[in-house]
Amino acid sequence: MNSTHKFTSKTLAVALLVALASTGTAMAQRTQGSPARSQQQAEAAAQVATDSANAARESAQSARDATATAAPGYGPSASQYASDAQDAANRAVNAAHDAHGAQDVATSGANPASGAAEAREAASAASGASLQAQQAAEAAVQAATPPAPAMPATPAVPAVGASAQQQVNVTSSPPNSTLSAKVDFDSLDADRDGNLSRTEVGTNSMLASNFGRIDADHNGRITRKELAGGM
Missing domain, CATH: 1.20.120 (Four Helix Bundle (Hemerythrin (Met), subunit A))
Known part of the structure:
Protein backbone atom coordinates (compact mmCIF):
# COMPACT_ATOMS: atom_id res chain seq x y z
CA MET A 1 0.00 0.00 0.00
CA THR A 145 6.54 -10.27 -4.45
CA PRO A 146 4.76 -13.65 -4.72
CA PRO A 147 1.04 -13.50 -5.46
CA ALA A 148 -1.35 -13.72 -2.55
CA PRO A 149 -2.65 -17.26 -1.94
CA ALA A 150 -6.11 -17.93 -3.26
CA MET A 151 -8.86 -18.08 -0.69
CA PRO A 152 -10.27 -21.62 -0.26
CA ALA A 153 -13.71 -22.11 -1.68
CA THR A 154 -16.55 -22.33 0.80
CA PRO A 155 -17.88 -25.90 0.79
CA ALA A 156 -21.44 -26.21 -0.41
CA VAL A 157 -24.05 -27.17 2.15
CA PRO A 158 -25.59 -30.48 1.07
CA ALA A 159 -29.29 -30.38 0.42
CA VAL A 160 -31.58 -32.42 2.61
CA GLY A 161 -32.44 -35.47 0.53
CA ALA A 162 -35.71 -37.30 0.37
CA SER A 163 -34.35 -40.15 2.53
CA ALA A 164 -33.35 -37.71 5.27
CA GLN A 165 -36.75 -36.09 5.14
CA GLN A 166 -38.36 -39.50 5.31
CA GLN A 167 -36.23 -40.38 8.32
CA VAL A 168 -37.36 -37.24 10.08
CA ASN A 169 -40.93 -38.11 9.33
CA VAL A 170 -40.53 -41.62 10.74
CA THR A 171 -38.82 -40.35 13.89
CA SER A 172 -41.55 -37.84 14.46
CA SER A 173 -44.34 -40.40 14.03
CA PRO A 174 -46.77 -40.77 16.94
CA PRO A 175 -45.83 -43.37 19.59
CA ASN A 176 -46.87 -47.00 19.21
CA SER A 177 -49.58 -46.58 21.84
CA THR A 178 -51.78 -45.07 19.16
CA LEU A 179 -51.56 -48.34 17.18
CA SER A 180 -52.97 -50.48 19.95
CA ALA A 181 -56.20 -48.54 19.80
CA LYS A 182 -56.46 -49.11 16.06
CA VAL A 183 -55.44 -52.76 15.88
CA ASP A 184 -57.52 -55.79 16.92
CA PHE A 185 -54.65 -57.80 18.38
CA ASP A 186 -56.73 -60.94 19.05
CA SER A 187 -58.12 -61.13 15.53
CA LEU A 188 -54.64 -60.99 14.06
CA ASP A 189 -53.11 -63.47 16.56
CA ALA A 190 -54.15 -66.56 14.56
CA ASP A 191 -52.24 -69.11 16.66
CA ARG A 192 -53.25 -67.49 19.92
CA ASP A 193 -49.70 -67.42 21.26
CA GLY A 194 -49.91 -63.77 22.42
CA ASN A 195 -47.53 -62.58 19.68
CA LEU A 196 -47.96 -61.27 16.17
CA SER A 197 -45.62 -62.60 13.51
CA ARG A 198 -44.89 -60.92 10.20
CA THR A 199 -47.21 -63.41 8.53
CA GLU A 200 -50.03 -62.62 10.93
CA VAL A 201 -49.78 -58.85 10.39
CA GLY A 202 -49.55 -59.25 6.60
CA THR A 203 -53.17 -58.22 6.18
CA ASN A 204 -52.58 -54.99 8.15
CA SER A 205 -50.55 -52.62 6.00
CA MET A 206 -49.85 -50.24 8.91
CA LEU A 207 -48.33 -52.98 11.10
CA ALA A 208 -46.57 -54.64 8.18
CA SER A 209 -44.82 -51.44 7.10
CA ASN A 210 -43.74 -50.54 10.68
CA PHE A 211 -43.05 -54.07 11.94
CA GLY A 212 -39.31 -53.55 12.46
CA ARG A 213 -39.85 -50.35 14.45
CA ILE A 214 -42.62 -51.78 16.65
CA ASP A 215 -40.68 -55.02 17.32
CA ALA A 216 -38.49 -53.39 19.97
CA ASP A 217 -36.43 -56.47 20.85
CA HIS A 218 -36.18 -57.51 17.19
CA ASN A 219 -37.16 -61.12 17.85
CA GLY A 220 -39.53 -61.27 14.89
CA ARG A 221 -42.68 -61.03 17.03
CA ILE A 222 -44.80 -58.13 18.30
CA THR A 223 -46.23 -58.41 21.77
CA ARG A 224 -49.12 -56.47 23.20
CA LYS A 225 -46.67 -54.34 25.22
CA GLU A 226 -44.60 -53.55 22.12
CA LEU A 227 -47.74 -52.59 20.24
CA ALA A 228 -48.70 -50.27 23.10
CA GLY A 229 -45.21 -48.69 23.11
CA GLY A 230 -43.64 -50.72 25.91
CA MET A 231 -41.78 -54.06 26.13
Whole structure:
Protein backbone atom coordinates (compact mmCIF):
# COMPACT_ATOMS: atom_id res chain seq x y z
CA MET A 1 0.00 0.00 0.00
CA ASN A 2 2.78 2.45 1.00
CA SER A 3 4.93 1.38 -1.97
CA THR A 4 2.06 1.98 -4.38
CA HIS A 5 1.42 5.44 -2.91
CA LYS A 6 5.12 6.25 -3.15
CA PHE A 7 5.30 5.28 -6.82
CA THR A 8 2.07 7.14 -7.61
CA SER A 9 3.41 10.33 -6.08
CA LYS A 10 6.67 9.90 -7.95
CA THR A 11 4.77 9.39 -11.22
CA LEU A 12 3.02 12.73 -10.79
CA ALA A 13 6.31 14.44 -9.99
CA VAL A 14 8.06 12.98 -13.03
CA ALA A 15 5.13 13.91 -15.26
CA LEU A 16 5.42 17.48 -14.03
CA LEU A 17 9.13 17.50 -14.79
CA VAL A 18 8.46 16.25 -18.30
CA ALA A 19 5.89 18.99 -18.85
CA LEU A 20 8.30 21.64 -17.66
CA ALA A 21 11.07 20.29 -19.86
CA SER A 22 8.99 20.04 -23.05
CA THR A 23 8.80 23.71 -23.99
CA GLY A 24 10.08 23.00 -27.54
CA THR A 25 11.22 25.20 -30.40
CA ALA A 26 8.54 27.83 -29.85
CA MET A 27 10.09 28.83 -26.52
CA ALA A 28 13.52 29.03 -28.09
CA GLN A 29 12.18 31.42 -30.71
CA ARG A 30 10.63 33.65 -28.04
CA THR A 31 13.83 33.76 -26.00
CA GLN A 32 16.24 34.26 -28.89
CA GLY A 33 16.15 38.03 -28.60
CA SER A 34 16.47 38.06 -24.80
CA PRO A 35 19.75 36.64 -23.46
CA ALA A 36 18.60 37.10 -19.85
CA ARG A 37 15.42 35.11 -20.47
CA SER A 38 17.38 32.40 -22.26
CA GLN A 39 19.68 32.11 -19.27
CA GLN A 40 16.68 31.80 -16.95
CA GLN A 41 15.17 29.11 -19.15
CA ALA A 42 18.44 27.21 -19.24
CA GLU A 43 18.75 27.41 -15.48
CA ALA A 44 15.19 26.12 -15.01
CA ALA A 45 15.81 23.28 -17.47
CA ALA A 46 19.01 22.29 -15.68
CA GLN A 47 17.10 22.15 -12.39
CA VAL A 48 14.42 19.97 -13.96
CA ALA A 49 17.13 17.64 -15.26
CA THR A 50 18.74 17.47 -11.81
CA ASP A 51 15.42 16.65 -10.13
CA SER A 52 14.73 13.99 -12.76
CA ALA A 53 18.14 12.42 -12.22
CA ASN A 54 17.58 12.34 -8.44
CA ALA A 55 14.18 10.72 -8.90
CA ALA A 56 15.72 8.15 -11.24
CA ARG A 57 18.38 7.32 -8.63
CA GLU A 58 15.64 6.77 -6.02
CA SER A 59 13.78 4.46 -8.40
CA ALA A 60 16.92 2.45 -9.07
CA GLN A 61 17.52 2.13 -5.33
CA SER A 62 13.93 0.96 -4.79
CA ALA A 63 14.47 -1.69 -7.47
CA ARG A 64 17.68 -2.88 -5.79
CA ASP A 65 15.93 -3.04 -2.42
CA ALA A 66 13.13 -5.11 -3.92
CA THR A 67 15.66 -7.53 -5.40
CA ALA A 68 17.49 -7.87 -2.10
CA THR A 69 14.30 -8.75 -0.23
CA ALA A 70 12.69 -10.86 -2.98
CA ALA A 71 10.94 -14.05 -2.01
CA PRO A 72 12.81 -17.28 -2.83
CA GLY A 73 12.67 -17.95 -6.55
CA TYR A 74 11.56 -14.41 -7.41
CA GLY A 75 14.98 -12.73 -7.30
CA PRO A 76 16.20 -13.29 -10.89
CA SER A 77 13.18 -11.64 -12.51
CA ALA A 78 13.31 -8.71 -10.08
CA SER A 79 17.06 -8.37 -10.69
CA GLN A 80 16.51 -7.89 -14.42
CA TYR A 81 14.06 -5.06 -13.78
CA ALA A 82 16.49 -3.54 -11.28
CA SER A 83 19.18 -3.57 -13.98
CA ASP A 84 16.80 -1.78 -16.36
CA ALA A 85 16.04 0.81 -13.68
CA GLN A 86 19.75 1.42 -13.11
CA ASP A 87 20.39 1.85 -16.85
CA ALA A 88 17.58 4.41 -17.06
CA ALA A 89 18.95 6.21 -14.00
CA ASN A 90 22.38 6.42 -15.63
CA ARG A 91 20.83 7.98 -18.73
CA ALA A 92 19.00 10.50 -16.57
CA VAL A 93 22.21 11.46 -14.79
CA ASN A 94 24.06 11.87 -18.10
CA ALA A 95 21.24 14.01 -19.45
CA ALA A 96 21.39 16.16 -16.32
CA HIS A 97 25.09 16.70 -16.92
CA ASP A 98 24.32 17.75 -20.51
CA ALA A 99 21.66 20.15 -19.25
CA HIS A 100 24.13 21.86 -16.92
CA GLY A 101 26.69 22.07 -19.73
CA ALA A 102 24.05 23.75 -21.91
CA GLN A 103 23.25 26.10 -19.05
CA ASP A 104 26.90 27.19 -19.03
CA VAL A 105 26.64 27.90 -22.76
CA ALA A 106 23.48 29.95 -22.22
CA THR A 107 25.13 31.89 -19.41
CA SER A 108 28.53 32.65 -20.91
CA GLY A 109 28.34 31.65 -24.58
CA ALA A 110 27.68 33.74 -27.65
CA ASN A 111 24.25 32.20 -28.30
CA PRO A 112 22.22 32.00 -25.07
CA ALA A 113 19.07 30.93 -26.93
CA SER A 114 20.82 27.88 -28.39
CA GLY A 115 22.18 26.95 -24.97
CA ALA A 116 18.67 27.25 -23.46
CA ALA A 117 17.22 25.02 -26.17
CA GLU A 118 19.90 22.39 -25.60
CA ALA A 119 19.27 22.54 -21.85
CA ARG A 120 15.57 21.95 -22.40
CA GLU A 121 16.24 18.98 -24.68
CA ALA A 122 18.55 17.49 -22.10
CA ALA A 123 15.98 18.08 -19.35
CA SER A 124 13.34 16.32 -21.45
CA ALA A 125 15.68 13.35 -21.95
CA ALA A 126 16.41 13.23 -18.21
CA SER A 127 12.70 13.29 -17.39
CA GLY A 128 11.93 10.51 -19.86
CA ALA A 129 14.73 8.35 -18.50
CA SER A 130 13.52 9.01 -14.95
CA LEU A 131 10.03 7.81 -15.89
CA GLN A 132 11.51 4.65 -17.39
CA ALA A 133 13.50 4.06 -14.21
CA GLN A 134 10.36 4.39 -12.12
CA GLN A 135 8.42 1.94 -14.32
CA ALA A 136 11.26 -0.58 -14.09
CA ALA A 137 11.34 -0.15 -10.29
CA GLU A 138 7.61 -0.80 -10.04
CA ALA A 139 8.03 -3.93 -12.15
CA ALA A 140 10.89 -5.07 -9.88
CA VAL A 141 8.73 -4.71 -6.78
CA GLN A 142 5.92 -6.70 -8.38
CA ALA A 143 8.30 -9.39 -9.64
CA ALA A 144 9.87 -9.75 -6.19
CA THR A 145 6.54 -10.27 -4.45
CA PRO A 146 4.76 -13.65 -4.72
CA PRO A 147 1.04 -13.50 -5.46
CA ALA A 148 -1.35 -13.72 -2.55
CA PRO A 149 -2.65 -17.26 -1.94
CA ALA A 150 -6.11 -17.93 -3.26
CA MET A 151 -8.86 -18.08 -0.69
CA PRO A 152 -10.27 -21.62 -0.26
CA ALA A 153 -13.71 -22.11 -1.68
CA THR A 154 -16.55 -22.33 0.80
CA PRO A 155 -17.88 -25.90 0.79
CA ALA A 156 -21.44 -26.21 -0.41
CA VAL A 157 -24.05 -27.17 2.15
CA PRO A 158 -25.59 -30.48 1.07
CA ALA A 159 -29.29 -30.38 0.42
CA VAL A 160 -31.58 -32.42 2.61
CA GLY A 161 -32.44 -35.47 0.53
CA ALA A 162 -35.71 -37.30 0.37
CA SER A 163 -34.35 -40.15 2.53
CA ALA A 164 -33.35 -37.71 5.27
CA GLN A 165 -36.75 -36.09 5.14
CA GLN A 166 -38.36 -39.50 5.31
CA GLN A 167 -36.23 -40.38 8.32
CA VAL A 168 -37.36 -37.24 10.08
CA ASN A 169 -40.93 -38.11 9.33
CA VAL A 170 -40.53 -41.62 10.74
CA THR A 171 -38.82 -40.35 13.89
CA SER A 172 -41.55 -37.84 14.46
CA SER A 173 -44.34 -40.40 14.03
CA PRO A 174 -46.77 -40.77 16.94
CA PRO A 175 -45.83 -43.37 19.59
CA ASN A 176 -46.87 -47.00 19.21
CA SER A 177 -49.58 -46.58 21.84
CA THR A 178 -51.78 -45.07 19.16
CA LEU A 179 -51.56 -48.34 17.18
CA SER A 180 -52.97 -50.48 19.95
CA ALA A 181 -56.20 -48.54 19.80
CA LYS A 182 -56.46 -49.11 16.06
CA VAL A 183 -55.44 -52.76 15.88
CA ASP A 184 -57.52 -55.79 16.92
CA PHE A 185 -54.65 -57.80 18.38
CA ASP A 186 -56.73 -60.94 19.05
CA SER A 187 -58.12 -61.13 15.53
CA LEU A 188 -54.64 -60.99 14.06
CA ASP A 189 -53.11 -63.47 16.56
CA ALA A 190 -54.15 -66.56 14.56
CA ASP A 191 -52.24 -69.11 16.66
CA ARG A 192 -53.25 -67.49 19.92
CA ASP A 193 -49.70 -67.42 21.26
CA GLY A 194 -49.91 -63.77 22.42
CA ASN A 195 -47.53 -62.58 19.68
CA LEU A 196 -47.96 -61.27 16.17
CA SER A 197 -45.62 -62.60 13.51
CA ARG A 198 -44.89 -60.92 10.20
CA THR A 199 -47.21 -63.41 8.53
CA GLU A 200 -50.03 -62.62 10.93
CA VAL A 201 -49.78 -58.85 10.39
CA GLY A 202 -49.55 -59.25 6.60
CA THR A 203 -53.17 -58.22 6.18
CA ASN A 204 -52.58 -54.99 8.15
CA SER A 205 -50.55 -52.62 6.00
CA MET A 206 -49.85 -50.24 8.91
CA LEU A 207 -48.33 -52.98 11.10
CA ALA A 208 -46.57 -54.64 8.18
CA SER A 209 -44.82 -51.44 7.10
CA ASN A 210 -43.74 -50.54 10.68
CA PHE A 211 -43.05 -54.07 11.94
CA GLY A 212 -39.31 -53.55 12.46
CA ARG A 213 -39.85 -50.35 14.45
CA ILE A 214 -42.62 -51.78 16.65
CA ASP A 215 -40.68 -55.02 17.32
CA ALA A 216 -38.49 -53.39 19.97
CA ASP A 217 -36.43 -56.47 20.85
CA HIS A 218 -36.18 -57.51 17.19
CA ASN A 219 -37.16 -61.12 17.85
CA GLY A 220 -39.53 -61.27 14.89
CA ARG A 221 -42.68 -61.03 17.03
CA ILE A 222 -44.80 -58.13 18.30
CA THR A 223 -46.23 -58.41 21.77
CA ARG A 224 -49.12 -56.47 23.20
CA LYS A 225 -46.67 -54.34 25.22
CA GLU A 226 -44.60 -53.55 22.12
CA LEU A 227 -47.74 -52.59 20.24
CA ALA A 228 -48.70 -50.27 23.10
CA GLY A 229 -45.21 -48.69 23.11
CA GLY A 230 -43.64 -50.72 25.91
CA MET A 231 -41.78 -54.06 26.13
